[in-house]
Amino acid sequence: xxxxxxxxxxxxxxxxxxxxxxxxxxxxxxxxxxxxxxxxxxxxxxxxxxxxxxxxxxxxxxxxxxxxxxxxxxxxxxxxxxxxxxxxxxxxxxxxxxxxxxxxxxxxxxxxxxxxxxxxxxxxxxxxxxxxxxxxxxxxxxxxxxxxxxxxxxxxxxxxxxxxxxxxxxxxxxxxxxxxxxxxxxxxxxxxxxxxxxxxxxxxxxxxxxxxxxxxxxxxxxxxxxxxxxxxxxxxxxxxxxxxxxxxxxxxxxxxxxxxxxxxxxxxxxxxxxxxxxxxxxxxxxxxxxxxxxxxxxxxxxxxxxxxxxxxxxxxxxxxxxxxxxxxxxxxxxxxxxxxxxxxxxxxxxxxxxxxxxxxxxxxxxxxxxxxxxxxxxxxxxxxxxxxxxxxxxxxxxxxxxxxxxxxxxxxxxxxxxxxxxxxxxxxxxxxxxxxxxxxxxxxxxxxxxxxxxxxxxxxxxxxxxxxxxxxxxxxxxxxxxxxxxxxxxxxxxxxxxxxxxxxxxxxxxxxxxxxxxxxxxxxxxxxxxxxxxxxxxxxxxxxxxxxxxxxxxxxxxxxxxxxxxxxxxxxxxxxxxxxxxxxxxxxxxxxxxxxxxxxxxxxxxxxxxxxxxxxxxxxxxxxxxxx
Amino acid sequence: xxxxxxxxxxxxxxxxxxxxxxxxxxxxxxxxxxxxxxxxxxxxxxxxxxxxxxxxxxxxxxxxxxxxxxxxxxxxxxxxxxxxxxxxxxxxxxxxxxxxxxxxxxxxxxxxxxxxxxxxxxxxxxxxxxxxxxxxxxxxxxxxxxxxxxxxxxxxxxxxxxxxxxxxxxxxxxxxxxxxxxxxxxxxx
Ligand code: SF4
Ligand code: SF4
Numbered sequence: 179x180x181x182x183x184x185x186x187x188x189x190x191x192x193x194x195x196x197x198x199x200x201x202x203x204x205x206x207x208x209x210x211x212x213x214x215x216x217x218x219x220x221x222x223x224x225x226x227x228x229x230x231x232x233x234x235x236x237x238x239x240x241x242x243x244x245x246x247x248x249x250x251x252x253x254x255x256x257x258x259x260x261x262x263x264x265x266x267x268x269x270x271x272x273x274x275x276x277x278x279x280x281x282x283x284x285x286x287x288x289x290x291x292x293x294x295x296x297x298x299x300x301x302x303x304x305x306x307x308x309x310x311x312x313x314x315x316x317x318x319x320x321x322x323x324x325x326x327x328x329x330x331x332x333x334x335x336x337x338x339x340x341x342x343x344x345x346x347x348x349x350x351x352x353x354x355x356x357x358x359x360x361x362x363x364x365x366x367x368x369x370x371x372x373x374x375x376x377x378x379x380x381x382x383x384x385x386x387x388x389x390x391x392x393x394x395x396x397x398x399x400x401x402x403x404x405x406x407x408x409x410x411x412x413x414x415x416x417x418x419x420x421x422x423x424x425x426x427x428x429x430x431x432x433x434x435x436x437x438x439x440x441x442x443x444x445x446x447x448x449x450x451x452x453x454x455x456x457x458x459x460x461x462x463x464x465x466x467x468x469x470x471x472x473x474x475x476x477x478x479x480x481x482x483x484x485x486x487x488x489x490x491x492x493x494x495x496x497x498x499x500x501x502x503x504x505x506x507x508x509x510x511x512x513x514x515x516x517x518x519x520x521x522x523x524x525x526x527x528x529x530x531x532x533x534x535x536x537x538x539x540x541x542x543x544x545x546x547x548x549x550x551x552x553x554x555x556x557x558x559x560x561x562x563x564x565x566x567x568x569x570x571x572x573x574x575x576x577x578x579x580x581x582x583x584x585x586x587x588x589x590x591x592x593x594x595x596x597x598x599x600x601x602x603x604x605x606x607x608x609x610x611x612x613x614x615x616x617x618x619x620x621x622x623x624x625x626x627x628x629x630x631x632x633x634x635x636x637x638x639x640x641x642x643x644x645x646x647x648x649x650x651x652x653x654x655x656x657x658x659x660x661x662x663x664x665x666x667x668x669x670x671x672x673x674x675x676x677x678x679x680x681x682x683x684x685x686x687x688x689x690x691x692x693x694x695x696x697x698x699x700x701x702x703x704x705x706x707x708x709x710x711x712x713x714x715x716x717x718x719x720x721x722x723x724x725x726x727x728x729x730x731x732x733x734x735x736x737x738x739x740x741x742x743x744x745x746x747x748x749x750x751x752x753x754x755x756x757x758x759x760x761x762x763x764x765x766x767x768x769x770x771x772x773x774x775x776x777x778x779x780x781x782x783x784x785x786x787x788x789x790x791x792x793x794x795x796x797x798x799x800x801x802x803x804x805x806x
Numbered sequence: 807x808x809x810x811x812x813x814x815x816x817x818x819x820x821x822x823x824x825x826x827x828x829x830x831x832x833x834x835x836x837x838x839x840x841x842x843x844x845x846x847x848x849x850x851x852x853x854x855x856x857x858x859x860x861x862x863x864x865x866x867x868x869x870x871x872x873x874x875x876x877x878x879x880x881x882x883x884x885x886x887x888x889x890x891x892x893x894x895x896x897x898x899x900x901x902x903x904x905x906x907x908x909x910x911x912x913x914x915x916x917x918x919x920x921x922x923x924x925x926x927x928x929x930x931x932x933x934x935x936x937x938x939x940x941x942x943x944x945x946x947x948x949x950x951x952x953x954x955x956x957x958x959x960x961x962x963x964x965x966x967x968x969x970x971x972x973x974x975x976x977x978x979x980x981x982x983x984x985x986x987x988x989x990x991x992x993x994x995x
Contacts, residue, residue: 180982195831195841303846327842327869360869361831362842441867520872539874539896542932546888546925547918549818549910551854582851589915658851727852760914766853769909770916779908781948782820782853 183231191368198331198357201364202267202295203228205335207238208369211265212290213257214241215250217630218659219269220304221358222297226662230671238371243662243671246600246630247272251279251294258290261379263343267295269304273311275600275631283348284319284404285397287385291342293335294320295351300482301516303355306580306597308514310483315350315460319401321408322350322460323417324434328362334457337417347404352459354482356516357435409461417457418466423450428530429474431467431491433459436482436517443523447533451478462490468498476503478529482517505529552585555767556730556786558697558723559583559651563591564763564792565700566620566649566721569707574618575610579603579632581624582658582725583651590764594622601631608635608644618711620647625680626656626664633687639716640688647710648718651697652680653725661728684718691717698723698788730784744785745801748776752797763792809865811965812875816890817882818908820852825980826880826952827858830959832976834862837967844869853908855886862965878964880955883908885921891929900964901930902938904951938962946988953977953989960993970995 179185179194186204196204203225206214216226229241244250247268254266266276273280273296283292299305315322323338325331331353338349386393408414428451432440437455444450454470456463471477471491479488488506495504507513508528515521523538553560563586570576578584578594579602586593598606607621623632628650639646656662663669668677684692691713693706703721710717734741753776760768760776767783768776778801790798813830817823824845834841843860859871876894879901881887887903895901903926912918923939930937940958942948956977960970974993978986 179979195835197845356844356869359846360842360844361828362869363835363840435868438868439870442872445865518870518872519868523872539872541873541894542892542929544889544892546885546892546921547910547912548889549853549855549885551819551851552911554852557851585851589911761916764911764914766908766911766914768914769907770914781906782908 181231182228183233186228187232187236187369189369189371191366193363193365195361195363196328197224197359197361198325198328198353199224199359200228201328201332202335202351202353204366205332205339206265208367209336209339210263210372211239211339212262212374213254213264214239214267215244215253215265216241216267217244217247217250217272218656218662219272219297220659221299221353221355222267222269222295223660223662224358225267225295226671227660238374241671243664245665247276248279251276254292255279255283255286255288258288258292259380260290261377262290263339264290265293265295268297270296270298270309270311271305271307271599273314277314280314281318282389284401285389285394286387287346288342288348289346289379289384291339291344291346292348293338293342293351294348295335295353297358298352298354300354306599308483310486311352312460312486313484316486319405320348320350320460321405321414321458322352323457324352324459325357325457326435326437326455327357327360329364330457331357332364332366334417337413341408341414345404345408352434354435360435405461408458409463410465414458415463415466418463419455419457420470421453421455423452425450425452426473427475428452429454429470429477430480431456431470431477431487432480433457433487434482436480436522439517439519439522440480440526442519443526446523446538447526448535449533456487459487462487462494464494467491467494468500471495471498471500471502471504474502476505478505478526480517480522480525484513550588552588552766553582554727555765555782556726556784556788557582558653558721558726558788559586560763560765561700561723561788562649562651562697562703562721563593565697565703566707567591567593568704569711570618570620573616574620575607577603577607577610577619577621579621579623579627581627581651582653583622583624586622590762599631600627601635604632604635604639604646604648607646607648608639608642611645618647619645620649620707620711622649622651624657625650625652625654625666628680628683629665629678633683636684636689637687644716645714646716647707648716649707650680650718650720652720652722655725655728657725657728661725680720689716689718691715692720693718694720694722696723697721700791726784726786743780745778745780745783746785746787746789746798747778747801749797749799750775752795754795754797756794758792758794759789759798763789765789809863811862811877812866812871813860813862813878813880813965814871814876814890814894815858815860815880816886817856818886819854819856821882822949822952823856823858823882826956827860829953829956829973829976829980830860832979833956833960833968833972834860834965836972836975837969839967840864842866842869855889857890878902878959880959882906882951882955884923884926885910885913888921888925888929891926891933895929895933895935898934900936900938901926902940902955902958902964904955905939905941906951938964950989950992953992957992
């Protein structure tokens, strides 16, 4: 599959090995999605990458990365109101940002149908928590389909789209990290491109679209009735399945990726329980569950994260007068982390200790040093942290935001020591600065996050006169999630566009005290931070340097054969083994050896030279002639 | 056909483990076996641990290999070989590793000892397994270590039923031009 884009636009049925996210992109094409929106966030950005791979002239849908998840949801809602099947996708915590609008959606008649694809992240692989978004679905009366792997992600997306379109409503397809990234051979159906009718069909008479006060109730009633109705809709129920092992004593009710872990975990078991695998997890398919409970003496509810199904199933059993022994979560450990096969094996063994003869194989205790994520070689943020740290006292307070620069909280920088959510930094810092004359407060934000959710906190700091220094780490991209464009880059997903300037945005919000510097100019940056901190009120330093990972990749792509690797080297005669470069600047290219000598790993070093100014004896020198 | 054969691949972000696992999955598919897997995508930055799971055979259902269960561990770096071997190698399994060293932060800060070849050997001895060390001697470009490892897997028959021919067709399915030529040369019989 050299060409992902044309593969995904094939008109005949085919099979291909793809990840779940890519399978969802094909499902969008087949389902007739016309509008898709997103904000980048792991584990979902590969959906956009798959859409990007399609030839723009043949791609049957419009896509945009919106400025944040709430905006993305609203754009998708609007296009669906006009009758176009629409999709919005984002990561788990993105739903918090979108929530204000999301919770209204089930009150609306949405003629085009709207699918919300969530990338939940049990295990917090790339998120600040592992929130279980089924709670939001319950709160907002929105149905949820939950696939186990890539094939089901494709199948269930099409099902979700069909339900959404036929019922003029919103449906969630809830993916989790290892469904998004699970790779397997997926069977795709044929696709017949349909002509597109762009007519704007919004009809304000279809319902009252302005729910306020008493007018909320008929809409809420309809939402509740629609949800109840779906629980017995054969189409929605077709997502459930039973693996009948002929076991009338024991059964397991499971959903999502945990189902595949269960199959692995049962391979070694002495007896195979029956399994009810739910595809529709909200509303609970009560008839299926009741029947399964009634047919077994004991049923284990196996669900990742919170006991959502468990609570509902226990209530259902009580109401139905069923005597089945229902085994839910046994302790808080079962509410945490991913239900990978080894975890499920432990959970099953805890539920039924006689299920296994031998304990499962285990890891040997770790001995090698862990390798946490870190700023790339040459990253401008490293220079910035190194320089800013020099201007701060130990007792000063630093606040991080979300982005690559969050990694500054790790040694050796230890900068940005508190984190809540996208865009929180200025406001959290404002609170930290209250009543506080001794410890100065500095906070960080990246440019993409600034446009995402950073602006209200800045407006507040100006308006309420908070005494805070904001350092904008401007790298010209949304680096952490794979270098997507944002409003400050002059490009959107579809081409060139207006470039919003960070400085102009700040000035527009009334920030009067702004300094700008290239993050590689360390002495200048240190000086600016010192000066700014001595001034009262809200002030900003913009520390700008392009993301060097993106820059280096772009260079290599542009120059092709003419691209020559660049490195620095350590002049071993000049080096005094002060280790400023290794221990305080901390570029991962520096390696230490017995006898404390320092060398440069040329697989890592990009030769930008930002480290050279840190060496007190000038021992870091440009390596002439490039790599050997 | 075998019921299940589990492969765990470990490396450092920037070493090209994605291509290795993609090629391996496709090679297994070319060999007529069922393949599935999962990359543990970290974030974009280079330099953190990254891993990939490849599972062969109809009995493998989850995309993830379990701890202590990998028939084959492939590591592209020495510290990762020690960590991945300890965590995933099963009793009697094979650990194939590329001898490069990218020191983790704690080693560079002097808070932890750098891993040595003997640490890798120790893991494999504890698991009563087989160790295969590969180095970069003779590699035209250090960035081709991932394909060199694919070649080593096939040449030594480390995955039952997988040959160099399968690896060549997998790679031809993924890339073209001079990059393909250069990599195919590493996969010659
Ligand atoms: S991806 Fe870019 S911004 Fe992020 S750490 Fe690497 S160089 Fe820095
Ligand atoms: S020149 Fe090399 S060693 Fe110095 S900061 Fe850049 S990548 Fe690191």
